[in-house]
Amino acid sequence: MDRQDQLILKALQRDSTAAIADLASRLGLSTSACHRRIKQLEADGLIAGYRAQLDPTRLGLKLEAFVEITLTSQSREAMDRFEEAVAGFDDILECHLMSGSADYILRVAAHDLEQFDTIHRNCLARLPGVSAMRSSFAIRTIKRWGGYPV
Structure with a gap:
């Protein structure tokens, strides 16, 4: 895992709904290179899945x-x-x-x-x-x- 992979992981932890093109642009990568790296991080098990982060108080869980x-x-x-x-x-x-x-x-x-x-x-x-x-x-x-x- 290199610095670009680390930046991808940080960005995806903040917002995994960002378009790959936007993510690639922010990181100075081509869209295809960013997509390839994400797929490799998933295949390697570093990205275990994607979930919505819910607000417990809005769900009434106080x-x-x-x-x-x-x-x-x-x-x-x-x-x-x-x-x-x-x-x-x-x-x-x-x-x-x-x-x-x-x-x-x-x-x-x-x-x-x-x-x-x-x-x-x-x-x-x-x-x-x-x-x-x-x-x-x-x-x-x-x-x-x-x-x-x-």
Whole structure:
């Protein structure tokens, strides 16, 4: 990956809807060269896909929770069961296997505390092998994730 590829990745993380011709012009490339580079970055797996970045507050999701999970066992079977269950719940936005005191950290968004309670009862409480769960609520987002440094 050279400097041009890095610039392409930075630009696409900011706005993946830009026309290739506009992107090429900004980077001093021909349209065909820019297109070829993007296709190669996709083929190499550096670009894993394209998504719309939605505004959670406009969707009414005013509450964001980070839930620390500790399992009763760290056996492969227990972790596989937990991870398979997590994958089945759309209300769990992210799940990260962690080092430190918690085994996993989950990110959940809800309209309000009442909806979080429903998610807690119908989703989080049904996750297998959980010995402890601790929820922390974001008061305000200072910096939203905007892409990886390239």
